[in-house]
Amino acid sequence: AKRLEGKTILITGASSGIGRSTAFEFARTCPNNLRLILTARRIEILEKIAVEIHTELGEGVKVFPVQLDVSKPDQVRGLVNALPEEWREIDILVNNAGLARGVSRAPNISEDDMTTMFATNVTGLINMTQAILPIFLERPDGGRGDIINIGSGAGREAYPGGGVYCATKAAVRSFSDSLRKELIATRIRVIEIDPGQVETEFSVIRYYGDKNKADAVYAGVQPLAAEDIAEIVVFTASRRENVVVADTLVYPSHQAGATALHRKS
């Protein structure tokens, strides 16, 4: 917790699931002196989360909700300048916003779903990184700060019906690896965390709001909870400065691959 004191943390996709839990986990780990910039499209949810954090922990954690669609390059480019001065010294960027749309096989993937997934998961994440990196690079020792990218097991092992989603997460992984190498002479840490199945709004969104289909994904298995990944995000960010948790694959116990799942019938 001491290592996080005074830090400013920006989380994308903080309105739900892993991003939301990560906000709470940072706040609970360092309740006395922290600034959280929470971003997502659903600003009204972010505002509620801000109230919840203040109600639970008091005023030691300052929360600044910002409406941001990471798939819109202009919004991302304008983000830092739109922040009040005291919120601009960002120390940790959590690139979490992301989604899957559909489970269609190659011939049937819609143009719209393909564009949305790449624009959010890949170009959105890269644009965010470009927006924040100049802040990191101005600091001593060639630069300081953490970039925590939420990839996926799907970026390491593709599966049928995941052509585009898996490709976007493989792209995140490659981008993280390049960036870590490019920044080797700095103190900027590039951290990638790749979860397996986590029960969030992810599957509801993948199945276009069909709750029954989403529930079937988790039938007979015990998925991870968003909090499990949030704990790992905060763990990586609170290591000694010289420690880079470069790359982490996290499964629930009954998962050992994209489709290697043990289901109780």
Ligand code: NDP
């Ligand atoms: P959720 O659907 O619960 O949360 C996704 C978050 O991303 C929401 O806060 C949503 O906010 C935000 N988001 C989506 N599109 C945009 C956009 N264009 N601009 C800004 N924010 C956006 O899912 P998870 O918490 O599970 O997903 C978080 C990350 O974890 C994603 O990158 C996902 O790919 C990854 N992941 C998830 C796994 C799982 O099994 N759940 C496994 C492996 C990785 P809003 O709609 O308000 O904009």
Ligand code: 8X3
């Ligand atoms: C999401 C997990 O297994 O549905 O990244 O691809 S999976």
